[in-house]
Amino acid sequence: MSTFLDFSFRCGDKVYKKILGEIEEELLILEEDLLAWVNTDINFIKQPLKEMILAGGKRLRPAMVLAASRFGQYDFENVRQLAVSVELIHTATLIHDDIIDDSPLRRGIPTIQSRLGKDVAVFAGDFLFSKVFELYAYSEHFDLLRIVAKVMYQICEGELKQREDLFNTELTFKDYIFRIRRKTAMLFALSAELGARASKAPEKTVRALHKYGMNVGIAFQIVDDMLDFTSDNNKLGKPVGADIREGVITLPTIYALKHSKQREFLKEILANKSADEEEIEEAIEIVKNSGGLDYAKGVAEKYVQKAQQSIAELPDIPIKKVLANISSLVTNRTK
Amino acid sequence: MSTFLDFSFRCGDKVYKKILGEIEEELLILEEDLLAWVNTDINFIKQPLKEMILAGGKRLRPAMVLAASRFGQYDFENVRQLAVSVELIHTATLIHDDIIDDSPLRRGIPTIQSRLGKDVAVFAGDFLFSKVFELYAYSEHFDLLRIVAKVMYQICEGELKQREDLFNTELTFKDYIFRIRRKTAMLFALSAELGARASKAPEKTVRALHKYGMNVGIAFQIVDDMLDFTSDNNKLGKPVGADIREGVITLPTIYALKHSKQREFLKEILANKSADEEEIEEAIEIVKNSGGLDYAKGVAEKYVQKAQQSIAELPDIPIKKVLANISSLVTNRTK
Numbered sequence: 001m002s003t004f005l006d007f008s009f010r011c012g013d014k015v016y017k018k019i020l021g022e023i024e025e026e027l028l029i030l031e032e033d034l035l036a037w038v039n040t041d042i043n044f045i046k047q048p049l050k051e052m053i054l055a056g057g058k059r060l061r062p063a064m065v066l067a068a069s070r071f072g073q074y075d076f077e078n079v080r081q082l083a084v085s086v087e088l089i090h091t092a093t094l095i096h097d098d099i100i101d102d103s104p105l106r107r108g109i110p111t112i113q114s115r116l117g118k119d120v121a122v123f124a125g126d127f128l129f130s131k132v133f134e135l136y137a138y139s140e141h142f143d144l145l146r147i148v149a150k151v152m153y154q155i156c157e158g159e160l161k162q163r164e165d166l167f168n169t170e171l172t173f174k175d176y177i178f179r180i181r182r183k184t185a186m187l188f189a190l191s192a193e194l195g196a197r198a199s200k201a202p203e204k205t206v207r208a209l210h211k212y213g214m215n216v217g218i219a220f221q222i223v224d225d226m227l228d229f230t231s232d233n234n235k236l237g238k239p240v241g242a243d244i245r246e247g248v249i250t251l252p253t254i255y256a257l258k259h260s261k262q263r264e265f266l267k268e269i270l271a272n273k274s275a276d277e278e279e280i281e282e283a284i285e286i287v288k289n290s291g292g293l294d295y296a297k298g299v300a301e302k303y304v305q306k307a308q309q310s311i312a313e314l315p316d317i318p319i320k321k322v323l324a325n326i327s328s329l330v331t332n333r334t335k
Numbered sequence: 336m337s338t339f340l341d342f343s344f345r346c347g348d349k350v351y352k353k354i355l356g357e358i359e360e361e362l363l364i365l366e367e368d369l370l371a372w373v374n375t376d377i378n379f380i381k382q383p384l385k386e387m388i389l390a391g392g393k394r395l396r397p398a399m400v401l402a403a404s405r406f407g408q409y410d411f412e413n414v415r416q417l418a419v420s421v422e423l424i425h426t427a428t429l430i431h432d433d434i435i436d437d438s439p440l441r442r443g444i445p446t447i448q449s450r451l452g453k454d455v456a457v458f459a460g461d462f463l464f465s466k467v468f469e470l471y472a473y474s475e476h477f478d479l480l481r482i483v484a485k486v487m488y489q490i491c492e493g494e495l496k497q498r499e500d501l502f503n504t505e506l507t508f509k510d511y512i513f514r515i516r517r518k519t520a521m522l523f524a525l526s527a528e529l530g531a532r533a534s535k536a537p538e539k540t541v542r543a544l545h546k547y548g549m550n551v552g553i554a555f556q557i558v559d560d561m562l563d564f565t566s567d568n569n570k571l572g573k574p575v576g577a578d579i580r581e582g583v584i585t586l587p588t589i590y591a592l593k594h595s596k597q598r599e600f601l602k603e604i605l606a607n608k609s610a611d612e613e614e615i616e617e618a619i620e621i622v623k624n625s626g627g628l629d630y631a632k633g634v635a636e637k638y639v640q641k642a643q644q645s646i647a648e649l650p651d652i653p654i655k656k657v658l659a660n661i662s663s664l665v666t667n668r669t670k
Contacts, residue, residue, distance in 0.1 A: 040495075042499060045499075100453075100457060117498070118434070119434070122431050123498075125457075126461075126494075127491035130488035133467075133480070134485065134488065136480070137477075137480035137481040137484045145471070146469070146472040149469035152461075152469075153462055153468075155465075156459075156461045156465055157376065159461075160375075160377045160380050161377055163458070164377060
């Protein structure tokens with residue numbers, strides 16, 4: 001089981017442990033909250049939803065809510081449900097994502113779609129979205145609902161954009177960033193903003209935290225897309241190069257399409273929706289040999305630097321260390 | 336194109352036309368609102384979503400909001416968005432339903448899943464759910480959000496219950512009603528309740544309208560399930576007996592499983608997930624010959640009567656006629 005509790009990572013020659021510092025205890029309380037929110041009377045989905053929460057995940061988004069809330073009038077009870085809400089949104093999109101990717105595993109356990117079918121996964125995800133709705137209906141934070149709703153439909157737009165862009169070998173860096181901002185980064189930005197706004201941090205601080213979250217999120221997704229080329233089946237529950245197989249063009253591929261000596265051949269394979277396994281594997285190798293992964297790593301690091309610049313603008317309180325840890329973690333993760 | 340505008344139906348020896356009376360003009364305004372709410376910058380989904388709205392549907396749920404609002408301090412602007420919200424929720428669930436049923440047509444036009452794939456349909460439905468979220472965030476009706484959220488997740492629970500009950504030949508009348516209340520009727524009840532609450536109708540009136548909506552909704556779904564046995568491909572965009580094919584046990588089948596002389600044989604076919612076409616057609620015939628459709632019609636009529644009893648409890652204002660028309664329409668529809 002991989003949760004925030006056993007987080008450790010190497011950065012340079014140091015190994016960081018317990019990077020979430022003082023918010024770890026609060027995150028433990030949220031685990032119970034999450035289990036309560038995903039509960040349902042419908043028996044056959046009860047246990048799979050519970051197990052999906054218990055299987056962990058890094059809880060980076062709730063951690064951002066909690067950390068950001070320290071920059072205002074900090075009160076755990078005031079932000080507790082907001083932190084739950086971003087993890088519920090995240091979990092709902094994972095359940096729907098797994099349908100599309102036909103993923104057998106998530107967080108090391110079988111996905112809902114592989115256990116109970118795609119149809120069940122559709123409504124299980126919807127169920128969690130409705131629970132987010134209910135959470136806000138009973139919270140004190142009606143004023144924050146507008147920004148939450150906006151991010152929710154922008155996430156959907158990002159996911160839809162990804163479908164629109166499938167097999168499109170003309171995709172630019174700008175297109176890619178447009179998509180991953182929506183698909184991934186906006187929820188990180190929202191998490192940081194929610195924590196800060198709810199605790200009435202100054203507007204300048206809210207904006208810096210929002211920017212921090214956005215940049216961390218972009219870096220996070222770039223690394224995620226890189227891992228698709230390098231991680232093995234056991235870690236991600238997907239075959240290497242799943243994106244290429246599905247026609248999803250990500251940053252390393254965009255680079256290869258521009259700079260690889262074999263770019264014309266690569267283009268041909270990628271635009272062919274019925275490429276065979278041999279061609280797919282060739283395409284993966286071309287991207288790997290193109291320098292696209294190093295390039296993507298460099299871009300991700302640039303976004304981490306941007307995130308760290310945003311941190312520099314913040315008041316100097318101990319929790320800054322946690323934010324810095326999270327942003328370093330993003331480019332050093334292996335799963 | 337089938338919309339509320341060309342509604343006419345035969346009841347006994349009378350043909351009813353323009354059953355929605357004075358609210359027709361308001362419904363026309365809502366058409367524009369709906370188009371605005373489903374708008375998106377993501378090009379390839381923009382037109383399909385628009386067409387789905389333009390293809391119509393009966394707009395029964397918004398009609399209920401508008402009609403119910405007459406029982407309080409009626410103000411169109413005050414309930415306009417609530418009426419939009421219930422149609423958006425309905426449309427989102429249709430998009431997700433079509434994924435599961437693998438339906439080629441909806442409202443006479445190709446479904447989003449058949450045009451753009453299941454993965455697009457998942458996030459297109461999510462997009463509409465998020466828009467409902469946004470609609471409430473910007474409305475004056477925060478107090479109503481709790482009942483909306485509850486109905487939203489209960490709809491999901493109803494849909495999930497349907498999956499749990501697939502191929503279950505032991506299903507009882509009570510199980511069936513539990514499921515269709517959630518899956519269908521609660522949104523009708525919510526629609527009537529929203530209109531009444533927003534216009535500050537007396538609590539007794541709100542309760543009667545809620546009961547009215549619930550009973551109409553139950554009757555509506557029973558008839559829908561009957562039409563699955565009798566309607567042809569052109570009207571529903573599905574083959575006759577799609578439910579039996581998918582393992583969905585509905586009221587006529589529950590009756591046949593108890594009363595048909597061939598009930599043992601029927602049970603065998605229904606419990607067999609890989610029954611062949613010939614067996615499926617036999618099962619459909621057994622249900623049709625069992626008296627199950629007449630029985631289901633009788634039950635639907637009983638719920639319409641219950642709905643009409645709820646209307647009788649309401650103050651005597653002209654709009655009562657519209658509510659009565661809607662409830663009669665439900666058992667007389669042929670599509």
